[in-house]
Structure formats: C-alpha cells, structure tokens
C-alpha cells in the first residue's frame with residue numbers, strides 16, 4: 001500500500017486571542033489527507049485495510065450513529081480499496097442524511113438496529129445472531145464471505161497502531177500533543193507513540209470521566225503522560241450552544257482552519273481556554289491534531305490518497 005503514507009502537514013496557528021500568550025500552537029492537518037477518508041478515522045483504518053484485504057472474500061461489518069465519521073470513512077475505504085461493507089446504524093428507524101447517503105453511494109449496505117440492541121454490539125453472541133439475521137436479509141452479500149468485525153469508531157489493536165504514528169508525523173519538536181476524545185482510543189494511541197518528554201492532552205467531547213480512564217487503561221496508555229480536561233464538553237456528545245458555534249466560526253475565520261462543534265471545535269475551544277489560563281509553561285510548543293470530521297458531500301470523490 002504505497003499510498004498509505006499521507007504527507008503530514010503542520011501549520012502554525014496564529015489565532016488572535018492567544019497570539020501573545022508565550023506558547024506556540026501548531027496543528028497537524030490530518031483533515032486534509034483525503035476528502036472522505038481522513039483524520040483519525042484514516043489513521044485507525046490504515047492497518048485494518050491490509051488485514052481486510054488479506055482475504056479476498058471479506059465483508060466488513062461495522063457500527064456507528066447516524067452521523068458517524070467512522071461509517072463515512074469505512075464506506076470510502078471500501079470504495080477505494082474494493083471491499084464490501086455493512087454499516088450497522090444505531091436507531092430503530094431507517095433515517096437518511098448526507099453522511100448515510102454518501103456511505104450508501106460508496107457501496108455500504110445499511111442496517112438499522114434499536115438503541116438497546118446497539119449497546120450489545122461488542123458481545124460475540126450478539127454478533128453471531130446479527131450475522132445470522134443479515135444472512136437471511138442479504139443472502140447475496142454474505143454468501144461465501146468471511147466477516148471482518150470492525151468495532152465502532154474503528155477502535156481495535158490495528159487502529160491503535162495507526163494512531164501511534166501520529167506523534168511521528170509531527171515534524172517539529174513539540175512538548176504537548178492535543179486531541180479531541182470520543183472514546184479515548186486516539187489519545188491512547190498518541191500517548192503510546194510519544195517520546196518520554198512529551199505529554200498528551202485530551203479534550204473529551206462527552207461527560208464520561210470513568211469511561212475515559214477505563215479506556216486509557218484498556219489500551220495500555222502511559223497514564224503519567226496524559227492529562228484529560230473534562231470541562232469543555234458543553235453538556236454532552238454533539239451538544240452545543242451559541243458560545244461554541246460562535247467560537248467555531250471565529251476560529252475558522254481567523255485561522256482559515258475549518259472546525260465543527262462536535263469534535264475539533266470543542267478541542268480548540270478548550271485549548272484556547274487552557275492557554276489563556278496559563279496552563280502551559282511559557283515557551284511550550286503545543287501541537288493539536290485536526291482529527292477530521294469536515295465533509296463536503298457534494299465534492300467529487302475521486303482524489304487518491306497522497307503518497308510520500
């Protein structure tokens with residue numbers, strides 16, 4: 001997979017509210033890797049794709065909410081690398097939106113399940129049962145297929161390996177590496193791939209302190225090198241208010257870096273606050289990871305992954 005090494009783009013951020021704060025802020029533009037297969041979802045799929053392609057008759061079954069960036073990325077990867085997929089979508093009713101429509105256009109088959117059932121998504125017995133059901137509904141899709149179960153958000157060992165490469169993609173000498181946290185697996189991968197003198201800063205986008213601590217332990221992240229700042233969730237996952245949407249607009253306008261309120265908007269909001277509060281020592285170099293989540297579904301698909 002020669003096209004699997006995206007060119008890392010690092011930019012210095014000159015955002016007026018923090019310009020004279022005595023720290024330098026950079027961003028790793030993983031959002032620019034590809035229009036649809038980008039950000040941390042690309043990092044997580046990178047080492048899954050060769051495992052999927054190892055077996056020619058593989059069908060990927062994966063999980064996500066109705067606006068899941070992971071479903072978008074997996075569908076796009078299926079189209080680019082030629083593997084069929086089924087997306088199990090949380091929510092009883094078959095809804096449609098730009099993200100799900102895009103996934104279907106890429107060849108992903110969607111299957112909706114209730115929120116109660118969705119909670120069991122990682123339990124093997126549930127997966128066997130689901131596979132049996134899917135074999136009845138879509139016999140042509142599953143015929144002679146080996147099923148590759150990809151967890152929600154793509155989070156498995158291969159994904160962690162991909163996220164461990166994030167610190168290596170940062171070509172400057174940085175003290176802190178910061179990312180938004182949904183499950184914490186990207187943060188865990190970053191922390192595992194860091195140098196000893198570096199620290200990882202996580203900005204959770206939902207209220208789940210215990211869950212994040214467990215997640216970091218589960219992924220064997222070096223806890224002493226990680227800080228989590230829980231005060232920037234704006235009430236929960238995908239919750240937002242005018243303060244946050246105004247910030248996203250202001251930040252995007254003054255830096256020309258697009259952010260959205262679900263993930264990267266909350267991260268840059270939190271990071272701006274922490275910098276203004278003097279949280280980081282003078283002279284610190286901080287690198288934020290732009291984990292993606294910005295899609296223009298009207299854009300043409302065909303751009304290949306950059307190489308080198």
Ligand SMILES: *Cc1c(COP(=O)(O)O)cnc(C)c1O
Pocket residue numbers: 039040041069070153180181182183184185186187263264291292293
């Ligand atoms: C999925 C996602 C995250 C969260 O990643 P985790 O590894 O689940 O913490 C952050 N940012 C964006 C843009 C995402 O799509």
